[in-house]
Each structure stands twice: as structure tokens, then as C-alpha cells.
Amino acid sequence: MVNIIVEFSKYLNIILIAIYTYYAFRVFGYSDKKKQNKTYRKMSYLIFSFHFICYLILYLTTKNIKVIFLYGLELITLILVLTLYQWIYVNLSKQILHNMLFLLTIGFVMLTRLSYDKAVKQFMIASATLGLCLIIPLLIDKMKYxxxxxxxxxxxxxxxxxxxxxxxxxxxxxxxxxxxxxxxxxxxxxxxxxxxxxxxxxxxxxxxxxxxxxxxxxxxxxxxxxxxxxxxxxxxxxxxxxxxxxxxxxxxxxxxxxxxxxxxxxxxxxxxxFNHVRVRVMVWRDPWSMIDNEGYQVSQSLFAIGTGGWFGMGLFKGLPTSIPVVDSDFIFSAISEEMGGLFAVCLILICISSFVMFINIAMKLNNTFYKLIALGLSIIYIFQVFLSVGGVTKFIPSTGVTLPLVSYGGSSILSSIIMFSVIQGLYVLGQDRNDNIEKRKRKKKIATE
Missing domain, CATH: 1.20.1050 (Glutathione S-transferase Yfyf (Class Pi); Chain A, domain 2)
Known part of the structure; x- marks a missing residue:
């Protein structure tokens, strides 16, 4: 029975992330705030549905009661973050917030599958960081110096x-x-x-x-x-x-x-x-000739991606732990193997959606300093995604870069959330100033009348 549920869930997860990805790009075309908010509510439901389905599979497969406990803590955190951020910052970018939380959720799920202890550690660091970063958008406006x-x-x-x-x-x-x-x-x-x-x-x-x-x-x-x-x-x-x-x-x-x-x-x-540079290039050119040594990691990554195919093996049905450092540098391979190639493609598209939003924010800022910050953090984010995905798929030589918000690593998760929060702060700053300009225009209009 569990095998049937796991098999069914992998298709359902692909449908959920595909719909979310569609909304992540479709929302750019909405100018009506009501349509936007309705879409963001749907995106929230999709995140919570994906989170529930995956943890149900994780519990049914492991029979570990700790998995339910971790799920409950993550659920509370997701609800609190969604509620508090939108309550404190009326003008925040819900697109950035939802994408950040969905990527974090994917990371939590895969890390719980790979290593429960590491998943707990990652969750604790991410939760603390999300709480601390709640004040970053406010600081961006206040710290003029x-x-x-x-x-x-x-x-x-x-x-x-x-x-x-x-x-x-x-x-x-x-x-x-x-x-x-x-x-x-x-x-x-x-x-x-x-x-x-x-x-x-x-x-x-x-x-x-x-x-x-x-x-x-x-x-x-x-x-x-x-x-x-x-x-x-x-x-x-x-x-x-x-x-x-x-x-x-x-x-x-x-x-x-x-x-x-x-x-x-x-x-x-x-x-x-440098010898280590030559080794990485040789592994990139032909990992199979070095499969017993330096090429083992990349070879196993390619095996995992190929085994997963378009629809994946299902959670706990693959062998991602055979890839060295799979929870950090090569987590994209584990996702591809068990969640499927279609799921992995949607994951990349969500990252691109975040990047497009970052660039939009940078273009709309008038202050050169703020504009360059938004641009620089945008480039860091998308280039890190490129290096991470490109390395595990042998598109480029592996550079040992983590996938932001998804891979295991306290430093990585902390810096990624800070980057998202800084850009969120720049968006709030721009929106608040636009609102002030609109208010002044209305006052002028009333005064002249």
C-alpha cells in the first residue's frame, strides 16, 4: 500500500510544482492587486500541500514519529513567516516571499529524506535566520550611512x-x-x-x-x-x-x-x-575514465539523474546517498532522481522567477547605491544556481557550490535568506516611496481644486 501511495505522490508533486511555477510567472502579468493576491493565496496552498504530501510519505516509509514532530514545527514556522512578514510589511513582494518559502520547503523535505539530524539542524538555523531577518527591510530604509x-x-x-x-x-x-x-x-x-x-x-x-x-x-x-x-x-x-x-x-x-x-x-x-583545476577539467571532460577516483562523484550524479528520468523514482526509492556530499553540493541530483526531471526543471524555473523579480526591483530603483545592491545580489544568486546545477549535470566543471535555500549548510542558508531579505527591503523601500509620491500628488490635486 505504501508503495502505491509513494508512486502516486510523485506525480502529484510534479503537478503541484508545475502549477506553482505557472503562477510564479503568470503573476508578473497581473496589474490588478486582487488578482495578484488571489494567485498568491493559491501559491500558499500549493506550498502547504506539497509539504504535507512529502512528509506523509516520509513518515509512512520510515515510521519515525520524529518526522511528524519536525513537520509540525516546519508548518508552524511557514505559517508564522507568511503571516508576520505580510503583517509588518504591507508593501512587501509576496512573489519573493513565496518563492523563498517554497525553495526552503523543498530543501527541508530532501534533507529529511537524506539525513534527519541534518534536516533538524538546517531547520533550526533557517527558522532563527527568518526571525532575525524580519527587521532587515526596516533597517535598509533607516541606515542611510x-x-x-x-x-x-x-x-x-x-x-x-x-x-x-x-x-x-x-x-x-x-x-x-x-x-x-x-x-x-x-x-x-x-x-x-x-x-x-x-x-x-x-x-x-x-x-x-x-x-x-x-x-x-x-x-x-x-x-x-x-x-x-x-x-x-x-x-x-x-x-x-x-x-x-x-x-x-x-x-x-x-x-x-x-x-x-x-x-x-x-x-x-x-x-x-594548479593541479586541482586540471583534475576538475579532466573530470568534466570524461568522468567515466576516472570513475574509481576523482570522477566518482560526477558519475554517480549523472547515474542518479538518468535513473530518475522525467517522473522520478519516488521518495526513498532511489539511491541518492551513493553520491558523495549529496546533501550540499549535489542535492539537485537527489531531487532529480527521486522527484523527477520535470520537478527539477520546475525548480530551476522558480529560481529564474526569483531572479526576474530581483532584476525588476533593481530596474525600478532610482538610487544608484540601492540599484547596484539589488543587481549584485541578483547576479550572485542566479550565477550560484547556474554553477550548482551546471556542475552536477556536467554542463560545466564542478565548482562545489551549493544550491541557494535548498542545499544543506548553515552558512549557505543564512547568507541566502539574508540576500532575499535585503532585496525584499529594497522592494519595500521603493514601494513606500512610490506611495508617498502618490499621496503628495493627491494632496496637491485637492489643494488646487
Missing amino acids: LSRLGWLYGIVGILMLLSVLFWGVENYGATNWIRIAGLTFQPSEFVKILFVFGIASLLSKRTDFRYIVGVTALAASHVLILVLEKDLGGALIFFITYLVMLFVATSQPLYFFSGLLAGCAASYLAYHQ
């Missing part, structure tokens, strides 16, 4: 990265972790937010050539340190983010294409100078 601290952001970021270089702990070939009092965290996850604030602050002031050289040197220092730490994914994210921010701030294509050319040259040198 944030735009004056550009060089400070950069210096603090470099010092944090250097601390890893000297006192860091190596994990899976990269020295990008710090262990303090038994807790391990990844400073680069937080430095990337400081990096965006720093570059946005500096580029919003001046864009003459001599000044740009200094800002570029600051950005290059971050990238170089990450390369030395063998954090290639992080280095790529910082590099691409800076190029896009520089191009938007200066409107100079020459800077952008010169940066790309320099990046290609640096990649060529890195391939010949």
Missing part, C-alpha cells in the same frame, strides 16, 4: 577571507572554512554580501578611470584570495558579479569585455599552474 562605507566593506571582507587562508580548515579539497568552539562556518558566504555592498557604495560615487582601477584592485584581491584557497566557485561568483556591476555603473562595454578577456587568461594560467 550604509552607502558611505565602501572601502570599509572591502577591507573587512578581505580580512575575513585572509583569516581562512591562515587559520582555515580544509574540506573536500578547498580551504574555505573556519572552526570556532566546535562550530564550522564559511566566511566567503557572508563576504559576498559585504562585497556587493562595498562595490555598490564605491561605484555609486565615481566612475572615472583612475578610481575604477582602485576599485578593480579591491575586487581582484577578493578573487585572488579565493583562488589561493582553492574556492573556485566563490572566485567565479565574485568575478562575474563585479563585471556586471561595473558595466551597469559605467555603461562601458570595454570594461566588461576586457574583464572577460582577463578572466579567460587567468583561467588558462590557473589550468596550467
Whole structure:
């Protein structure tokens, strides 16, 4: 009987996420607030339905009463977040809020399937972060002096990265972790937010050539340190983010294409100078010839994705735990195997929907500093999704990057929620100012009449 329910549930989950994905894009076309709110209510129902079905399967399969307890805590958290955020911030982006919660829910489900203990830890960190980030949209408007601290952001970021270089702990070939009092965290996850604030602050002031050289040197220092730490994914994210921010701030294509050319040259040198870079490229080209060693992880990932097909094996019907580091770097493979290729495609589309919303927010902001922050965080988010999905599908060499809001990792989940909250704050700020402008116009109109 359980097998029948599991088999039926995988098709139902695909239908639920497909409908949610449709709404996630369809809502962009609605100008009527009533239609938008009606759609967002439907999106909430879809999230709760998916959450319930998956945890029902998890309980029926494991017979572990703790699964029901975890489900109850997650359900309460989802309801509280939806209620409190919309109550405190009348003008918030419900699109961003719903997408964030759905991605978190997918992550909770898959982590509970892979490792209950890790799922509990992830849930606790995410819940605490969601509570703390409730004040971020308010702080964005109040802290006017944030735009004056550009060089400070950069210096603090470099010092944090250097601390890893000297006192860091190596994990899976990269020295990008710090262990303090038994807790391990990844400073680069937080430095990337400081990096965006720093570059946005500096580029919003001046864009003459001599000044740009200094800002570029600051950005290059971050990238170089990450390369030395063998954090290639992080280095790529910082590099691409800076190029896009520089191009938007200066409107100079020459800077952008010169940066790309320099990046290609640096990649060529890195391939010949660093053995771990050559190994990753060789694994990308032909993982099957190295399947017993370096190519094992990518090979198992491809097996999992292929085994799942379009409709998936169903929760607990696959073998995702055969993939090393499956709960963090390769969680997309586990989702593809047990939830199906169609589900995985919809997941990517939801990420793209979030990115489109981020870019819309950036385009509508008049303040250059805020505009560049929204743009920079948008690029970090979507490029991280690209690196994560591209690495596990062998579209690009694996860079060890997590899938935002879905993968296991305290530092990753914390920084991802902060990024969503900052952009949410920028959206609220823009909406509040538009409302104030409309009120002043109405008062003027009444006064003239």
C-alpha cells in the first residue's frame, strides 16, 4: 500500500510544482492587486500541500514519529513567516516571499529524506535566520550611512577571507572554512554580501578611470584570495558579479569585455599552474575514465539523474546517498532522481522567477547605491544556481557550490535568506516611496481644486 501511495505522490508533486511555477510567472502579468493576491493565496496552498504530501510519505516509509514532530514545527514556522512578514510589511513582494518559502520547503523535505539530524539542524538555523531577518527591510530604509562605507566593506571582507587562508580548515579539497568552539562556518558566504555592498557604495560615487582601477584592485584581491584557497566557485561568483556591476555603473562595454578577456587568461594560467583545476577539467571532460577516483562523484550524479528520468523514482526509492556530499553540493541530483526531471526543471524555473523579480526591483530603483545592491545580489544568486546545477549535470566543471535555500549548510542558508531579505527591503523601500509620491500628488490635486 505504501508503495502505491509513494508512486502516486510523485506525480502529484510534479503537478503541484508545475502549477506553482505557472503562477510564479503568470503573476508578473497581473496589474490588478486582487488578482495578484488571489494567485498568491493559491501559491500558499500549493506550498502547504506539497509539504504535507512529502512528509506523509516520509513518515509512512520510515515510521519515525520524529518526522511528524519536525513537520509540525516546519508548518508552524511557514505559517508564522507568511503571516508576520505580510503583517509588518504591507508593501512587501509576496512573489519573493513565496518563492523563498517554497525553495526552503523543498530543501527541508530532501534533507529529511537524506539525513534527519541534518534536516533538524538546517531547520533550526533557517527558522532563527527568518526571525532575525524580519527587521532587515526596516533597517535598509533607516541606515542611510550604509552607502558611505565602501572601502570599509572591502577591507573587512578581505580580512575575513585572509583569516581562512591562515587559520582555515580544509574540506573536500578547498580551504574555505573556519572552526570556532566546535562550530564550522564559511566566511566567503557572508563576504559576498559585504562585497556587493562595498562595490555598490564605491561605484555609486565615481566612475572615472583612475578610481575604477582602485576599485578593480579591491575586487581582484577578493578573487585572488579565493583562488589561493582553492574556492573556485566563490572566485567565479565574485568575478562575474563585479563585471556586471561595473558595466551597469559605467555603461562601458570595454570594461566588461576586457574583464572577460582577463578572466579567460587567468583561467588558462590557473589550468596550467594548479593541479586541482586540471583534475576538475579532466573530470568534466570524461568522468567515466576516472570513475574509481576523482570522477566518482560526477558519475554517480549523472547515474542518479538518468535513473530518475522525467517522473522520478519516488521518495526513498532511489539511491541518492551513493553520491558523495549529496546533501550540499549535489542535492539537485537527489531531487532529480527521486522527484523527477520535470520537478527539477520546475525548480530551476522558480529560481529564474526569483531572479526576474530581483532584476525588476533593481530596474525600478532610482538610487544608484540601492540599484547596484539589488543587481549584485541578483547576479550572485542566479550565477550560484547556474554553477550548482551546471556542475552536477556536467554542463560545466564542478565548482562545489551549493544550491541557494535548498542545499544543506548553515552558512549557505543564512547568507541566502539574508540576500532575499535585503532585496525584499529594497522592494519595500521603493514601494513606500512610490506611495508617498502618490499621496503628495493627491494632496496637491485637492489643494488646487
